[in-house]
Amino acid sequence: MHKSKKESTHLPLFIFGGVVLYFLSGMVDELRVYQGASIAVFVIAISSIILLTGYSGQVSLGHGALMAVGAYAAAVLRIEFNAPIILCFVAAVLAAAVGGALLGAAAARLSGPYLAGTTLALAVGLPSLANQFAVLGGEQGLGFDVGFPPLSLGEDFTQYKWFFWIAGLAALISIWSVRNILNSAYGRSWRAGRGHEVAAQLAGINTARSKVLAFTISAGIAGLAGALLAMTIGTVSPSAFPLALSFSLLTGAVLSGITTLGGVIIGAVVLVAIPEIADVVAHRLGSSESVTTNLPGLIVSGLLILTVLFVPNGPVEQHRARKAKHEAVHSSSKK
């Protein structure tokens, strides 16, 4: 049985997802709604890493900085020009994409650890630049206010629910777009170039240009995530984009399965849920102050190591591989 060459866009699936989220937001309490918004932000950010690292094979330890670029662009546009929110988000994507293009062009010749080092230095250095320019608000940051939900939604419609809707919608659109990009010719050229650069070049693919394109798109998506992050906390400041954020994105991508988009929500949920669960566990165990304070960090880091060791390609890929093996065994026995 042949699968059709052109994969469907699965649009109805995403609309179904949207409907599910709509009902969810009405049923859960405010804390969960806020966490839902955070999960949506992480979903978008992690998908940008999957595109860049999983598909295009380029390691970035600096996507936190690209998120910052998007966030600041959105905030400045809002404050200086009182632009409508949609425009602010578009500006975030464009600004970060420009940053990504520049970074990608500079990094096109770099491989592995050299690229990692460059992006690491960017993650450390870029947010602190905000202190140099008064328009960027310095350490205390800029406010980013997306405004209140429209009155037509009713009096009880909380601010957090509004965030969840915006972020959730952005996540759905973003994942749908990324998925289609990954299934397109661009996605195929990235996968071809990943690890087999000479072969790809022989096949006629301009690997340098393809790598820069990957960086640009990945950065734009990260910029959107950054602007949405700023929305959820209402401010943009350098301390909101520490080095640890870039590490968290990579963590989430690995937990999701870095080569496939299917599990992206897993990584996002883990990143948001684990600290809370770890907190509860730590307090349940009681003991000394220094243990309870450090246990959550220990649990998250330990989980990371275990995942990389035992589920390196992510749960979704693992599941598929097992299924494929299962089917192969069955179909051969049928003969």
Place this chain on the structure above:
Amino acid sequence: MQLLNTLLIGITAGSIYALMAIAFVLVWRSTRVVNFAQAGMALLSTYFGYEAVSRIGSFWVALPVAMIGGALFAALVELVLMRLLVKHASSGPIAGVAPIIATLGLLGVIRSVVSMIWGGQDLRIVAPISNNGFTINGSTLVFSPLKLLILVVVAVLLIMLTILFQKTNLGLALRASAHAPEIARLSGVRVDAVRTLGWALAGAAGAVAGLFQTVNGNGNISPDSIEFSLLLVSGFIAAVIGGLDSLLGAVLGGLFLGLTISFVLMYVGGGFFFITPFVILLLVLFIRPQGIIGVKAGRRA
């Protein structure tokens, strides 16, 4: 005078980054892995050193204790973590990223455990010799016996390691195990043991870096100190600037980074402290993508 002081500040800070960079290069050369947990291991080794100092009272005893402790711990990590990693995650797209993630996870684990055991206390290591500047013609330089010691130790370590790598059979085995493990095995080299040794050497180097970073600062050890964050980031960046394949490159990268940051702080302004490493890195890698002394990856047929 200001120029001289700027140079001295840069060289001293740079030599400690160089130590960290040496540790990164040692791990890279022996196992082709970037070990982000290096600074965590250095931190742990520094605590080993602290325990030695508080029990025995001598820094000169603490130094070898920390080095040995660091070496043993690093070897343990290689034996357990890295072997597992190679077994489970050495193929597919994850292969490039897996060691980075695993070592980042390890960094977090080490930091948490260290905080649990020693956190919350105010611990200090006192420098073994004076850190007061030399006075020449009435003005005091930013250079002290302690800083001189650091430079000397870095130079000695560099020479010893270079001799090891270039002139001994063990060094040859280390290099062979990294570049062509199968051929090395066929020649009778115990590749796995040699790789562990590479990590152990790196652990020792990191321990020295951690101890010196502590006493060169204000003597305080803390898992949350700025000194250790700097050690992680600057050590890695210095190694990349120098080209991950060369020990000399690591030292040059460290000195270059230290000097540039020092000049920027003095003549441009404090606000550019964090963006400077990025700019330097970009400039160096633009001109030489493999670092100052790095080796260009050969084209494979």
Place this chain on the structure above:
Amino acid sequence: MKAMNRRKLITASAVLAVVGLAATALPAQAAEVGVSSTEIKLGMTLPMTGTASLGYNKIPGAAKAYFDYLNANGGINGRKVTLVVKDDRYVPTEAVSKTNELILKDKVMALMAPLGTANVKAVASSVNPARRGVPVLFVNTGFSGFADTKKYPTTYTVLPSYVMEAKIMGQYIKENFVGKKIGLLYQDDDFGTDALAGFKTAGVDFAVKVAYASGSQGAAAAAGWITKFKAAEADVVILFGVSSATSAMLGTAAQLKYAPQWMLGSVGGDATTIKLTGVPAGVLYNAIGFSPVPATTDMKDEYVKLFSDIYAKAVPGSAFDLNVLLGMNTAFMTAQALKAAGQNPTRKSLMAAIDSKGATFANSALVPAGYSATSHVGLTGYWVGKYAPTGDLAPIGGTYVTYTTDSGSGPVVKSTYKRPAMPAKGLPN
């Protein structure tokens, strides 16, 4: 095949989420949120781990030490005070999510002493305690903006603002260092901007100003700062930075034998913290310092004596420093506010109590608090001291001389405030 798997995945996630929500259902609270017949719950967010946590991670232990003492002595009208502390690692996103947990999950009555300007701002705009009517008591930052009651209607400051401190320093300089060259070390963020504003109002002209990037303070950077001050021939050098910057500066100055007249801001000026970093006590000798609360080594002060006793029993082996004193002082003030809120305290009655009686709450500070129906400003001044040969700050001439001012353009005046006696056993009356 693929589509089926994907649909399954999304459905599974949805089911999980719904199950999760069911598990989070909490029993309803009677009366006011966070207040039961046996307990009053308060919440605090601050950096407990990470580079910004140095020194501050002692505050929860200090506050809890006081609350435990209070609870052992009857609590507040028979209710125990419980403090829930969450680590935000100084990251605004975490401050927001942890505060969400405190308000929505732990259901605390009020937030106490959240730390960090960027974090308090993020919480204000995202969690919006003002809209929810949640009091934000005694924020642990000196940023003057939080005194704006229109923007932050449920927020109360306690620390004198950085603007106030700079103005008082400026006044002291004008009175005592006429004609001398003044140098300033400041942090290049809101902390420093407030200071610069205050110095400007006070009319101080600097011969040299050195900004440092928060997070870059270390011995290497300090040597650079000193070179600049030497070049400008500063007679007086003001260190308006955090503890790590101040100690890096002093330690390196000792090594370089650089000894101008030092003037330390209160944020970085805690002698115990500085000495713990290895700065020789001799370096601090005769430096000028400021503090709103009594010197932490002044055992003749009844508050210092009682608080250090309580702390030594609760957290043995830990030094009693400025962070501890301020932490316990804030807990003490909160306890009084809770008591004054009445037999059945509510969030509204708590805030009303501070508005009407806050200025008269007993606390260890030697300057008055400015709480009123129109002002949520806490302490308004400092006393001036000099560091003794042992390195500890002591009032000049042995008696506390205090100055008060505002965060605006008001004058700096010598205060005649006499601190009322501590209530019996340090418990709210």
